[in-house]
Amino acid sequence: MRDSYAKFETHGVKLYAVSYDDQETLKEFAQTQNIPYPLLSDLDSAVIERYGILNTEVSKDDAFLYGIPFPGIYVVDESGKVVAKFFHDTYKKRDSPETLIDAALGRILIEEDAPQAEGGDDDIRITAAVHGGKGSVRQGIIRKLVVRFELPEGMHIYGEPVPQGLTATQVVVNGPPGLSTMATEFPATEHLHLQAMGVDLEVWSGTVDIVVPFYARGELASETRALDADSITLEVQVRYQACNENECLLPQTETFNLDLPMDVVDVPRLGPHLGHGQREGNYDSMPAMRRLIRRKLIQNPLGLPKFIWKNIKLELAARKRRKNRGQAG
């Protein structure tokens, strides 16, 4: 978010971040990490609770963890109404800052520094680009492969379903193992009824963006080990057929290769995160951690011993799994 702050400013989108951290922590964090937008302190998680997003999977006996939200983002318009919201099944999946700006503006803005390739011909322009974070790959961070068709006046391409003999537009993304794609996002089609031929068609015309969101799993990019490579290649296959009222061109298949940089993750300078070959925070968050534990301990004195006991049990179970895997392998 920090690195994209200027873009939010350029597009007139304000940015706010809420957590249950104390003000001193946020001040240190903002100073050392150069965070230019407001970090708001919801110390007792009252706003998190009022919004209905308190992480109810974390119990009061989970010591300092209690009070965190299900992480997520709301984007509002000028009147304060939600135009988009972003919540995922796991906290590991996070949206790119550019996705929030797109949601606020209601369009996809492909930037010049996005990895991209062009195809098509004199009439039809096709751009394949990776949108968000200059296309960099990190565990769980969702980037968007955007295939943009720019069609001349009168020409259209097809969405599903298509009658026999015509080809629906299709985008297939192939990447290295550990790359996951999410459901393809198609714009709404226009309905076209050709009376003479008695067929119904679903078409797109003008500028058409087809989006395939994707992210890396731990196999490809992890925060708990150093990266295997500096970059990956994404192979994008685009199949389409363009027609106008009089004639149809032959179905086309085009392949684009996009090189994406792998990105090191920023991790807090705290025990569990250290020594994994990632970019460690330039400030010691141990004092903030002690304050957080003390604060939660006052609210629930038994929470800490219970949490420590739970941790021991979970660690033992993990070791057993590892041992079993070792035997099986």
Place this chain on the structure above:
Amino acid sequence: MTIERDESGFDAPAPLGHPARAGLPAGHPTGPAVGERLPDFELPDAQGRLVNFHEDRAGRKAALVFYRSAVW
């Protein structure tokens, strides 16, 4: 802390089942819906200045991020 890969394929420096890895259960509500106005609130920022969300954004569009912690 043991590093483990979860069922979604993500690595984290905590054993599986650890509350720090707790995800959003399927079907769990996620607060205000699209089309609703975000509820008013006021919270102190890092400098201790009270920020009223809707007043502060002064009629501009905004992204409101709820994150877990700046500490860990």
